Amino acid sequence: xxxxxxxxxVGEGTCGxxxxxxxxxxxxRKYDPEINIRTVGCVGMCHQEVITEINDNNGNRFLYxxxxxxxxxxxIRYHMGEGNLPKDHLIFxxxxxxxxxxxxxxxxTRIALRNVGLMDPASISDYQQRDGYKxxxxxxxxxxxxxxxxxxxxxxxxxxxxxxxxxxxxxxFARQSEGDIxxxxxxxDEGDPGAFMDRSLLExxxxxxxxxxxxxxxxxxxxxxxxxxxxxxxxxxKNFGKxxxxxxxxxxxxxxxxxxxxxxxxxxxxxxxxxxxxxETALIASIEGERGMPRFxxxxxxxxxxxxxxxxxxxxxxxxxxxxxxxxxxxxxAAYGTEDSKGTKVFALAxxxxxxxxxxxxxxxxxxxVLESIGGGSSSGKPLKAVQLGGPSGGCIxxxxxxxxxEYAAINATGAIMGSGGMIVMDETTCMxxxxxxxxxxxxxxxxxxxxxxRIGTLRMKELLTKICDGNAVMGDxxxxxxxxxxxxxxxxxxxxxxxxxxxxxxLKYFRNEYEAHIKDKRCPAAVCKSLITHxxxxxxxxxxxxxxxxxxxxxxxxxxxxKGSYSIDQAKCINCGMCFEVCNSxxxxxx
Amino acid sequence: MExxxxxxxxxxxxxxxxxxxxxxxxxTVPLLQAVQSExxxxxxxxxxxxxxxxxxxxxxxxxxxxxxxxxxLKPVGRHIIRICHGTxxxxxxxxxxxxxxxxxxxxxxxxxxxxENGSYTIEEVACIGCCSQAPVMVVSEDVLGNLSGAAAQRAxxxxxxxxxxxxxxxx
Ligand SMILES: Cc1cc2nc3c(=O)[nH]c(=O)nc-3n(C[C@H](O)[C@H](O)[C@H](O)COP(=O)(O)O)c2cc1C
Ligand code: FES
Numbered sequence: 123x124x125x126x127x128x129x130x131x132v133g134e135g136t137c138g139x140x141x142x143x144x145x146x147x148x149x150x151r152k153y154d155p156e157i158n159i160r161t162v163g164c165v166g167m168c169h170q171e172v173i174t175e176i177n178d179n180n181g182n183r184f185l186y187x188x189x190x191x192x193x194x195x196x197x198i199r200y201h202m203g204e205g206n207l208p209k210d211h212l213i214f215x216x217x218x219x220x221x222x223x224x225x226x227x228x229x230x231t232r233i234a235l236r237n238v239g240l241m242d243p244a245s246i247s248d249y250q251q252r253d254g255y256k257x258x259x260x261x262x263x264x265x266x267x268x269x270x271x272x273x274x275x276x277x278x279x280x281x282x283x284x285x286x287x288x289x290x291x292x293x294x295f296a297r298q299s300e301g302d303i304x305x306x307x308x309x310x311d312e313g314d315p316g317a318f319m320d321r322s323l324l325e326x327x328x329x330x331x332x333x334x335x336x337x338x339x340x341x342x343x344x345x346x347x348x349x350x351x352x353x354x355x356x357x358x359x360k361n362f363g364k365x366x367x368x369x370x371x372x373x374x375x376x377x378x379x380x381x382x383x384x385x386x387x388x389x390x391x392x393x394x395x396x397x398x399x400x401x402e403t404a405l406i407a408s409i410e411g412e413r414g415m416p417r418f419x420x421x422x423x424x425x426x427x428x429x430x431x432x433x434x435x436x437x438x439x440x441x442x443x444x445x446x447x448x449x450x451x452x453x454x455x456a457a458y459g460t461e462d463s464k465g466t467k468v469f470a471l472a473x474x475x476x477x478x479x480x481x482x483x484x485x486x487x488x489x490x491x492v493l494e495s496i497g498g499g500s501s502s503g504k505p506l507k508a509v510q511l512g513g514p515s516g517g518c519i520x521x522x523x524x525x526x527x528x529e530y531a532a533i534n535a536t537g538a539i540m541g542s543g544g545m546i547v548m549d550e551t552t553c554m555x556x557x558x559x560x561x562x563x564x565x566x567x568x569x570x571x572x573x574x575x576x577r578i579g580t581l582r583m584k585e586l587l588t589k590i591c592d593g594n595a596v597m598g599d600x601x602x603x604x605x606x607x608x609x610x611x612x613x614x615x616x617x618x619x620x621x622x623x624x625x626x627x628x629x630l631k632y633f634r635n636e637y638e639a640h641i642k643d644k645r646c647p648a649a650v651c652k653s654l655i656t657h658x659x660x661x662x663x664x665x666x667x668x669x670x671x672x673x674x675x676x677x678x679x680x681x682x683x684x685x686k687g688s689y690s691i692d693q694a695k696c697i698n699c700g701m702c703f704e705v706c707n708s709x710x711x712x713x714x
Numbered sequence: 715m716e717x718x719x720x721x722x723x724x725x726x727x728x729x730x731x732x733x734x735x736x737x738x739x740x741x742t743v744p745l746l747q748a749v750q751s752e753x754x755x756x757x758x759x760x761x762x763x764x765x766x767x768x769x770x771x772x773x774x775x776x777x778x779x780x781x782x783x784x785x786x787l788k789p790v791g792r793h794i795i796r797i798c799h800g801t802x803x804x805x806x807x808x809x810x811x812x813x814x815x816x817x818x819x820x821x822x823x824x825x826x827x828x829x830e831n832g833s834y835t836i837e838e839v840a841c842i843g844c845c846s847q848a849p850v851m852v853v854s855e856d857v858l859g860n861l862s863g864a865a866a867q868r869a870x871x872x873x874x875x876x877x878x879x880x881x882x883x884x885x
Contacts, residue, residue, distance in 0.1 A: 137844045140859035168846035315800030318843035353784045354842045356855075394743050394782035395840065411740035411774070413781040470845060472802035478846025513801065544801065546845075552805050560804050564840075570781075673864065675817035699813040701863050 128201055129177040130157060133239060135164025135325050136357050137318075141171035142190065149194035163326020163361075165239020166480025167226055168472075170213060173239075176201055185214040187223055222498075229496045231458065232482045233466050234282075234442040235319075238326035243361045246368040249329040255374055257448035258336045262382045265448075267297060270341040274444070276452025278464035283309055283400075283437030284515065284542050285617070286463075286530050292434060295424035296342040299432040304344040307409070307428065307435045308335055310351040310358065311393050311400035314513030315564065317544030319468040320438035322480055324351060324358035327442070328365035332375065332388065334441030337448060339386045342434050347386060350405055352393040363390055397514070397568035401616050402427075402435045404570065415570045416616035437542070439468055459485035463529035467540070473510075473547040476501045481545075483528065490524040493547060504549040508632070512541025514561045514568075515621035517628030518554065537628040539621070553650035554633040555640055559587035561625035569618060576619030579610040583626060590637060592653040593644040600637060603630065649713045652698040656714055659702075661687035663710035670702035670711065719789035719832050721753040728763040737768030742778045745770070746785055754790035754835075783840075791828045791835040793877065795853050795870070800841030802848035807862070811849055812836065814863030815870060818881050833879040834870070 130150055134143045143161075150157050167173060170187030177183055178201055186197060188211055199205035207215075213223040220228075241248040249255070261270055275290035296304060308331060312320040323331060335347050351359050366388050369375040377385045391409050398404045399414035406428045408414035427433025443465065447455045456464040463485035469492065472478045476498035483492060489509060493499065500506050508518045517538035519526060526532050533540050548557070566580040583606050589595040607623035614620045630637060639645045646654040659670070659679075664687045671679045671689060678696040681689030689710075691702070703711045731748045735741050745768075749760045756779055765772045779785045797803075797811050815836055816822070819829040828835040844850045847859025851866060853873050861869070874881045 136842070136857055137847055137859070140844045140847045140850060140857040168844070171847070312843070313840075315841035316802045316845050318841070318845055321843035354839060392744070392747060393784075394747065394778075395784035396782050397840070408743065409740065411738075411742040411770075411778070413777050472845035472848060473805055475846075510801065544845075546801050546805065548805060557805065560801070673814070673817075675813055697813075700807070700810055701814055701817075704807075704810060704862050705864050 127179040128157065128198075130159045131175040131177070132159060132161050133164055133171060133173040134161035135239075135322060136355075137164050137168045138171050138173065139357075143172045145191045146172045146174060146189050146194060149191035150198070153195065153198050160242055162241060163238045163243045164322045164480070165227070166235060166322060167213075167223075167477070168479035169477045170223060170226075170479075173213070182216050183214070184212065185224075186211040187213045226477050226479070226496055226498075230482050231466050231484050233446050233455070234323065234439050234468050235327075235480060235482045236446065237330060238322055238480075241327070243326050243328055244364055246329060246365070246372065249327070253449065254329050254445070255333055257445035258333050258340075258374070259380060261337055261340050261448060262380055262384055267341045267343060270337060270448070271297065273448060273452045274341070277443075277447045277455035278452075278459075279440065279443055279447065279455065280463065280530070281437055282439035282443075282467065282542065284512070284539070286540060289436065289440060292424055293338065293341050295422065296344075296432045296434045299425050301432045303346065303431050304342055305428045305431055305433040306335055306339045306342065306344040306347040307405065307433060308347065308349040308441055309400065309402075309405065309435050309437045310349055310355075311405065312352055312355075312438070312542065313397040313400040314515075314542050314544040316472060316510070316513055316546045317470045317542050319470050319480055319543050321355050321358055323438050323442050324355065325361050328362045329369065330445060331362070331438055331441050332365055332369055334436075334444040335388060336374070336379070336386055337444045338434065338436055338441065340384055342432075344434070345385050345387070347388040348391050348409060348428075349388055350391045350393060350399075350409065353395050359390060359392060366390070396570075397564070398570045398616070398618050401618060404616070405435065406433065413570070415572055416618070418615060439543070460527065460529050462531045467528060467543060469543045469545045471497050471545050471547065474501050474504075474506065474549040474551070475499070475547040485529050486527050488525050488527055489519065492528070492545070493524065497547070500547075500549055502549050502551070504551065506547060507550050507552065508548050508554070510538075510546040510548065510557070510625075511544070512539035512624070513544045514565050515539060515617065515624060516541045516544075517624045518548075518557070518632060519628075520632040537624065537631060539624070551648055551650070553591075553646055553648035554629040554636045555587060555590050555646075556648075556650045558626045558629045559584060559591055562587055562622070565618060565622040569622075573614045573619055575610045575613035576615075576622065579606050579613075580619070580622050582606055583610070583623065587626070590640045591646075591651040593640060593651075595641045597638075597641055599641070600630065600634075655698055656693060657691055657696055657698055657700070657702060658712055658714075659689050659691055660710050660712060661690075663708055664689050665708050665710070667707070669705045669707070673701040673705045675699060675701065719791065719828070721755070721757045721789065723753070723757050723759040723763070725763055727752070728760050729767060732764065732768050737770065739770055739774060741768070742770050742774055743782070746775070746779055750785060754794065755786045755788060757789075789828075791832050793834050793854050793873070793879065795834055795836045795851060796839045796842070797836060798840070798842050798844075798848070798850045798852075799838045800845060800848070802845035803841070803850055806848040808849040810863040811851055811861055811866045812838070814867050818867050818870065831880060833874070833881070
């Protein structure tokens with residue numbers, strides 16, 4: 123067989139690129155410059171990147187993971203009948219459909235993510251072959267706006283951007299409000315620093331988001347839409363821009379769409395790096411060219427929004443569900459999930475987890491099942507301690523509550539929030555006080571400064587947490603944290619301030635022992651807080667390789683090269699940066 | 715050093731953008747984005763030209779420039795390294811990337827983020843959406859994941875070799 127007969131498909135989302143997809147593509151080309159290569163978005167098995175699919179000329183699909191340029195020749199040789207199957211990298215093949223690796227996708231229910239990684243985001247015909255743009259056709263030809271809203275009501279879809287507000291209710295407000303012009307905004311700001319489902323959707327299935335926007339626009343009566351995409355996602359901006367242009371060409375966007383009297387267009391607005399701009403009123407101010415400061419609601423944007431006109435803002439993932447709901451019916455969507463929360467939810471799994479990536483599961487799934495059946499458990503082998511849900515607005519759920527089901531009310535009861543779906547997994551090497559401080563410095567920096575309690579209160583909390591991390595705090599400081607939590611929640615205008623204390627409140631509730639260890643014993647149990655730890659070299663284990671000396675940024679390490687056990691650390695100079703620990707191959711450095 | 719890195723602003727370029735993007739207040743962010751992507755920062759002359767030749771006022775231009783973290787008013791090095799400081803990267807050792815890169819670039823002054831020879835600027839950014847490859851950094855346009863401090867140094871040295879830059883504290 124000739125390599126020309128193979129179709130090679132390489133995952134090229136941002137994560138594929140980060141894992142080295144360019145090198146893999148080059149390796150294929152080097153083997154055969156004519157080889158047929160296509161690229162697709164991120165399928166969400168980020169732990170398996172670079173992912174490569176081979177379609178041979180018998181129509182068989184082979185999926186390989188963790189492909190590097192060294193693995194490429196092995197794959198090619200096998201498919202040319204010259205070598206053995208590179209089993210270690212095989213995820214899926216006609217014979218192998220139950221591998222451990224494949225379970226990751228097999229245990230998911232993909233609705234919002236149904237296309238990502240399975241098609242070329244740059245190809246509108248790929249999307250159409252997967253039933254794309256059939257829903258909007260159905261809407262335009264057979265449905266009234268009220269029927270569209272009714273279908274979404276039947277699906278019980280709630281906003282996936284964090285607040286969980288019923289989508290059809292919001293649409294109804296906008297539908298009913300008077301206005302010659304109404305705006306629809308796709309919120310692709312994805313501010314939670316640890317969530318990437320919206321990025322994958324915008325990068326990997328942009329036409330699905332456009333179709334979702336078209337459905338929403340038709341329902342509320344909007345003719346102009348904006349896609350607000352954060353600055354850190356250049357590939358999303360590029361792919362989404364191409365999709366808009368291609369949709370225009372086929373009259374799926376623009377005037378008199380598909381020959382009807384419905385017209386709609388989309389402009390991209392790139393964010394400029396401000397977390398608060400994910401909040402609706404701040405986002406509107408930002409599009410208008412102002413500093414992104416939230417304002418008091420009411421009036422709600424559905425009544426008075428962008429440029430003073432009725433405006434609906436929907437999250438990317440919310441929109442991604444709409445074409446499926448229209449095609450399959452609201453009831454089919456509502457068949458997934460629980461009484462409280464219907465349908466599916468996407469999570470971005472990262473941190474101390476074996477198989478990180480994108481996970482879409484029905485509401486009502488237990489957190490433990492996501493972590494174990496799909497995520498494969500701890501990556502370090504050390505027991506898991508907690509997951510962080512909801513980012514800076516959310517909280518930490520401890521291991522003892524991992525049987526909590528994923529639904530709005532149950533998650534809220536733990537003190538965390540569903541949020542947009544960031545799920546950061548932590549083992550015992552994460553210090554919960556340091557984590558709380560991390561989030562508070564984030565919110566303090568991102569506070570727009572309008573409300574005093576949000577502006578100064580978060581700063582006070584950050585200072586107190588720093589005092590604790592430095593070992594300078596007293597027990598009374600914990601009461602001060604409690605008090606500030608209440609005040610900031612009550613006295614802030616927007617969701618940023620109202621939820622900013624959550625990371626502190628939940629860690630104090632579930633990990634008070636760690637706070638006390640810092641305060642009473644001047645000890646950081648996770649060995650993270652720099653003021654409370656020391657790095658030392660065990661002379662018996664030190665091989666004298668000098669790597670630590672070379673890496674130390676402050677010249678704190680001295681010793682004689684090639685003389686075993688000769689190296690030592692000057693504690694007065696050491697800044698506990700951990701570089702020596704990282705480079706030491708003989709585990710001669712201990713951190714306590 | 716900063717003086718030496720200052721960009722030479724050509725008025726026609728700025729005026730061209732005002733023409734193309736618009737000079738009303740809702741164009742503030744896209745205009746500043748255009749300036750920054752050209753020069754890597756917002757040079758004083760470019761800001762003056764925008765304020766003089768559009769409806770955007772000084773307080774609006776600088777209000778926006780200082781509000782959004784993307785914008786910077788200080789010159790940058792020839793290449794930019796963005797180190798992610800999102801949650802996943804924070805718990806996976808993003809701090810060590812910063813320490814190790816500042817070390818080989820010989821940047822010791824807390825206030826500085828650019829190497830003395832003008833080669834690289836280190837910026838901290840919020841999540842770039844590759845959290846399951848944490849910790850992550852972006853050198854020029856290349857996203858690199860699953861790094862350690864030492865791996866980040868290796869990547870930087872490779873980049874420097876390819877771009878004829880000198881990394882000061884070569885090991
Ligand atoms: C501080 C803050 C940041 C937010 N960031 C985002 C975001 O990044 N993406 C998002 O979709 N919604 C974000 N939201 C929620 C939005 O205000 C809004 O509720 C949501 O976009 C509505 O869409 P949905 O109903 O489809 O969820 C944020 C809210 C607050 C208070
Ligand atoms: S936290 Fe660093 S890429 Fe998301």
